[in-house]
Amino acid sequence: MTLIYFLRDALREATSGGRKYHLWMGALTLVMLTGAYAYSIQFREGLGVTGMTDHVSWGLYISNFTFLVGVAAAAVMLVMPAYILHDVDFKRAVMLGEGVAVSAVVMCLCFVMADMGGPHRGWHLIPVIGYFNWPQSMLTWDVIVLNGYLALNLLIPFYILFSHYRNRDPNPTLYVPFVILSVFWAVSIHLVTAFLYAGLVARPFWNSALMGPRFLASAFAAGPALILLALAVIRSQTSFAIEDTTIRKLSLVITVAAQINLIMLGCEVFKEFYWPSEHSASAVYLFFGHHGHHALNPWIWTSIAMNVVATGIMTVHSARRCHHLLYPACVLLFTAIWIEKGMGLIVPGFIPSPLGELVEYMPTWIEVAVTLGIWATGLFVFTVLVRVALPIELGRLRAPGTNR
Amino acid sequence: MSGGAKAWFQSWLRKWNGPAGGCGAGLLSKSIGRRDALKMLGGGAAASGAVVNAFAPVNLLSGSSEEREKAVIDWKEFFKTNYRLMNDRERADTIERLERKYKLERNLDVKISTAGPLPNVLYGYAFNLSKCKGYRECIRACIQENNQDRASNMQYIRIFEKPMGSMSVESGDARYYHEVPAEGHFYMGTQCFQCDNPPCVRVCPTGATWKEQDGIVVIDYDWCIGCRYCQAACPYWARRFNWKEPTVPNEEVNPNQHYLGNRLRKKGVMEKCTYCIQRTRQGRLPACAEACPTGARTFGNLLDPGSEIRYILAHKKVFRLKEDLNTEPKFWYYMD
Numbered sequence: 065m066t067l068i069y070f071l072r073d074a075l076r077e078a079t080s081g082g083r084k085y086h087l088w089m090g091a092l093t094l095v096m097l098t099g100a101y102a103y104s105i106q107f108r109e110g111l112g113v114t115g116m117t118d119h120v121s122w123g124l125y126i127s128n129f130t131f132l133v134g135v136a137a138a139a140v141m142l143v144m145p146a147y148i149l150h151d152v153d154f155k156r157a158v159m160l161g162e163g164v165a166v167s168a169v170v171m172c173l174c175f176v177m178a179d180m181g182g183p184h185r186g187w188h189l190i191p192v193i194g195y196f197n198w199p200q201s202m203l204t205w206d207v208i209v210l211n212g213y214l215a216l217n218l219l220i221p222f223y224i225l226f227s228h229y230r231n232r233d234p235n236p237t238l239y240v241p242f243v244i245l246s247v248f249w250a251v252s253i254h255l256v257t258a259f260l261y262a263g264l265v266a267r268p269f270w271n272s273a274l275m276g277p278r279f280l281a282s283a284f285a286a287g288p289a290l291i292l293l294a295l296a297v298i299r300s301q302t303s304f305a306i307e308d309t310t311i312r313k314l315s316l317v318i319t320v321a322a323q324i325n326l327i328m329l330g331c332e333v334f335k336e337f338y339w340p341s342e343h344s345a346s347a348v349y350l351f352f353g354h355h356g357h358h359a360l361n362p363w364i365w366t367s368i369a370m371n372v373v374a375t376g377i378m379t380v381h382s383a384r385r386c387h388h389l390l391y392p393a394c395v396l397l398f399t400a401i402w403i404e405k406g407m408g409l410i411v412p413g414f415i416p417s418p419l420g421e422l423v424e425y426m427p428t429w430i431e432v433a434v435t436l437g438i439w440a441t442g443l444f445v446f447t448v449l450v451r452v453a454l455p456i457e458l459g460r461l462r463a464p465g466t467n468r
Numbered sequence: 469m470s471g472g473a474k475a476w477f478q479s480w481l482r483k484w485n486g487p488a489g490g491c492g493a494g495l496l497s498k499s500i501g502r503r504d505a506l507k508m509l510g511g512g513a514a515a516s517g518a519v520v521n522a523f524a525p526v527n528l529l530s531g532s533s534e535e536r537e538k539a540v541i542d543w544k545e546f547f548k549t550n551y552r553l554m555n556d557r558e559r560a561d562t563i564e565r566l567e568r569k570y571k572l573e574r575n576l577d578v579k580i581s582t583a584g585p586l587p588n589v590l591y592g593y594a595f596n597l598s599k600c601k602g603y604r605e606c607i608r609a610c611i612q613e614n615n616q617d618r619a620s621n622m623q624y625i626r627i628f629e630k631p632m633g634s635m636s637v638e639s640g641d642a643r644y645y646h647e648v649p650a651e652g653h654f655y656m657g658t659q660c661f662q663c664d665n666p667p668c669v670r671v672c673p674t675g676a677t678w679k680e681q682d683g684i685v686v687i688d689y690d691w692c693i694g695c696r697y698c699q700a701a702c703p704y705w706a707r708r709f710n711w712k713e714p715t716v717p718n719e720e721v722n723p724n725q726h727y728l729g730n731r732l733r734k735k736g737v738m739e740k741c742t743y744c745i746q747r748t749r750q751g752r753l754p755a756c757a758e759a760c761p762t763g764a765r766t767f768g769n770l771l772d773p774g775s776e777i778r779y780i781l782a783h784k785k786v787f788r789l790k791e792d793l794n795t796e797p798k799f800w801y802y803m804d
Contacts, residue, residue: 110735111694112620112711121699121709181694181709181736188550188674188693195550195675195691203673203697265793266667266703342638419626419658419705420637 066463070229073461074452081451089447092440099437102430103178111181114431119423120414122179124431127406128438129175131286132168133257134279134405136213138287139165140250141317147243153310159457160298161291162221163449165250168287169214171442178434202260209253216246225456231466254279261413268343269413278328284321286401288314289394294446296391304454315390319378322397326375329368349422350412359424360415363407370400538572541565550675551688551727563727570732578723580731583749585682591743591798592683592770593757594780595657598804599764602627602648602655609759610659613744614730615722617714624708624741625659625756637789657764658789659756660685660706660741661797668698668707677738682749683770683798684742686728694736703790704797707740743767770798 081089106113116123142161145151177183188194189207198204220242227234258279261270292314299306336347350360374397377383377390384390416422427435455461531539548554548562563580570576607625616622628640632652640656649655666685669677676691677698699707713735725731726746733739744754748767752758757765768777780786784802791797 110710110712112735116711118699118705118708118711121696176695179695181696182692184546185691185693188676188691195553197673197675200670201673201697203671203695207673260697264667264671264701265795266701342636345638414700416638417705418637418703419628419642420640421642421705 066230067226069463070226073229073463077455077461078448078451085451089444092444092447095440096437096444099434099440102433102437106178106430106434107183111179113428115425115427117423117425119417119421120411120425122410122414123425124406124427124435125175125179127410128402128435129172129179130257130261130410131402131405132172132175132442133210134254134283134401135287135290136165136168136172136217137250137254137280137283138291139168139217140247141284141288142291142314143243143250144247147240148247151313153307153313156304156306156457157291157295157310157314159221159224159453160294160450162217163446163453164287164291164294165217166214166221166449167442167446169210169217170445171438172210173214174438174441175435178438202256202263205256206253206260209249209256213246213249213253216242216249220246221453225453228456229461230463251280254283261410266418267346267413269346270409272332274328274332278325278332281321281325281328282401282404285318285325286398288318288321289398292318293391293394293398294450296387298450298454302454304458311387311390312385315378315384315394318394318397319375319384322371322375322378325401326371329371345416345420346412349415350408354416355422357415357422357424359426360407360412363403367400367403367408370396371404374400534572538569541569541572545569545690548690550691552675552678559727566731574718576718576721576723578721578725578731581724581726581746581749583726585680585684586749586751588769588771590683590770591662591748592768592777592781593661593743593754593799594766594777594784594786595799595801596764596766596804597654597656597801599762600627600655600657600760601762601764602629602644602650602653603761605759605761606657606756606765609755610741612720613722613747613755614741615716615725615732616708616739617710617712617716617733618720619715620711622708622714622739624706625657626705628656628658629653630656656801657756658704658706659799660743661704661789661795661799662743664796664798665794667701667703667793667795671697671701673697680728680745684728684745684748685740686742686745687738687740688728689731689733689737689739692737694738696738698738703793703795707738710735710737710739 114123114125139161142154142158146154146158177186180186189196189204191198196204196207198208220239223239224234255276258276261267262272262275265271292311295306295311295314298304332347333351336344337351340348345354348354349357350364353361374393377393378397384393411425415424545562545565548558551559554562559582563582566580567578570578604625604627607623607627610616610625611618611623614624616624626642628637628642629644629648629650630640630653632654644650662679662683662685664679664683666679669679669685673695674691674693676693677685677687679685694709696709699709710733714733716732721732722730724746726742726749729742729745744752744756748754753767757767766776766780768775770777770781772778780802781800784804786800786802788797788800
């Protein structure tokens with residue numbers, strides 16, 4: 065019965081709000097509808113309406129998928145200290161971190177669906193009724209870890225919120241084991257996604273042991289950067305108190321991860337360019353162009369410039385503590401890593417082809433519209449989750465008859 | 469033949485001359501388990517019917533009898549299982565449905581075979597770099613034989629024009645539009661090499677692609693979900709995707725088809741060279757080998773000591789592409 069009240073109250077919270085809130089949700093809905101329209105064309109005509117070809121057979125969708133797995137994994141940065149080390153500063157932020165994780169995984173699943181040639185045949189990989197090529201295919205591992213991670217990040221916050229809603233303290237022996245599991249699980253989702261690429265001998269650009277560690281480093285920079293920005297918005301728009309120390313600690317995590325990511329970038333650049341072999345062709349193409357083809361050069365140099373500037377700002381203590389510098393640095397870092405995972409990693413992996421042919425890639429408007437639509441879906445989900453979680457955490461929303 | 473390749477080949481010979489059915493038994497027991505599971509879940513499948521209805525071109529409950537027949541075929545086709553897991557009866561049923569479907573939809577008479585691998589046969593291919601002159605007759609024959617999409621000009625075979633003096637993959641150009649053979653160049657054909665250790669098969673999440681006992685790597689077009697992981701995993705760029713609905717005019721359709729070979733594909737699925745499985749399992753040559761005007765292409769049974777391909781492997785200095793990747797292609801290059 066309380067569950068029904070909870071769902072009813074959650075729905076009411078999510079659908080009521082001020083003018084600004086409705087404008088925001090309306091705008092997101094518009095972008096989602098545009099994306100749905102674009103996808104309907106793609107579903108009818110086939111993936112030929114995208115910029116992908118037999119040469120560059122994964123593009124914007126898989127790029128965003130890869131990046132968002134990292135964002136989802138990064139929720140662990142907040143979960144670990146909050147639950148296990150009982151760090152009060154992070155505890156206020158952790159619910160939001162898990163909200164980010166849920167929205168990011170939802171977007172990941174949408175991007176994978178959007179990329180499939182036969183999404184309606186997706187049931188073929190459901191174990192028992194389909195044929196689940198596990199453990200051979202890394203993609204089946206990814207299916208397991210992503211869905212498991214989604215379940216964990218839905219269940220843990222739901223249990224805590226629902227307990228608070230009923231004015232009870234959540235029982236740690238019930239949920240802490242799952243929290244610990246989710247910490248390991250978060251690392252696994254990004255490592256498995258890295259292995260998806262690193263396991264392909266056909267693509268020397270990806271076939272590197274650094275792939276996994278670099279995914280983790282960049283994810284632990286981009287994910288918390290997004291969470292920090294979300295906290296900044298929530299802080300200015302709601303009465304939910306977020307201490308300066310929370311922001312400070314979070315920014316330190318981002319800084320260290322961004323620094324490690326830059327060191328790894330240096331390692332890769334050294335390996336590819338100290339003695340460029342035929343296996344370095346993708347890197348040469350990405351950074352400097354190859355045989356007169358240059359499409360990705362502006363992307364990667366923009367990404368590196370943003371990365372260096374953001375990491376530079378955050379490395380200087382006084383600059384990092386100034387929010388007018390910290391927030392733009394987070395935006396820069398987030399964007400830089402988004403480019404790095406897509407136009408800087410997935411796309412150049414296909415160029416040149418394993419037979420040395422050079423075909424470039426440029427997304428079409430349909431791909432861009434579907435991508436924006438999925439991002440809007442993620443933001444929509446995140447907003448709803450926050451909208452429900454905040455009043456409960458603030459003590460404003462309680463089950464009928466349990467008022468303090 | 470290099471030492472490593474020889475050892476591998478000899479291990480193949482041992483395997484094939486020894487007691488039969490080593491790898492078949494495991495698959496068989498797996499298939500029974502799955503089929504039973506499928507039957508148990510029959511109710512569940514019916515419940516999800518609403519999903520399928522959205523994809524069926526016409527409603528089951530309305531329309532003419534022909535439309536209803538088409539809808540029933542689409543319904544049953546949607547819920548059929550992986551070809552490897554089907555029993556003979558299920559295979560016969562799906563063939564009947566598919567042949568009827570083409571008749572109803574396109575007024576097309578086709579014959580789809582489910583012929584299995586011939587006993588004691590392992591297919592291999594040899595390509596003579598000294599003889600190929602770059603005419604690309606093989607490509608033309610391949611497209612006609614295998615019903616490839618005409619609109620996108622899909623081709624399984626690529627002939628690379630390379631300047632003398634380099635074997636590097638980067639030196640090749642597959643888009644030459646001039647008189648051949650060009651002075652100072654040689655020609656190198658690629659297609660699916662039917663690797664004995666195929667990366668594409670390992671990565672497929674649904675087991676929609678696999679290696680048959682005669683060594684041919686095949687795809688179940690109706691089981692593929694179009695994730696294109698295999699396309700990223702192939703070191704030889706041998707796989708093709710149907711980015712749009714493929715088109716082949718009725719008068720150009722090759723009606724002699726195989727379920728795992730040249731039957732008509734649909735949008736959103738992978739396809740590739742199958743050494744013309746519909747021909748080779750009848751003891752014929754692949755279309756490319758038959759069409760080659762220079763005699764550069766030799767196809768045959770690796771397990772037959774008297775075959776021409778065995779002669780080449782024994783007497784020529786052969787090599788394979790990217791042998792360092794351990795993919796074990798069954799496609800050798802050599803020179804006179």
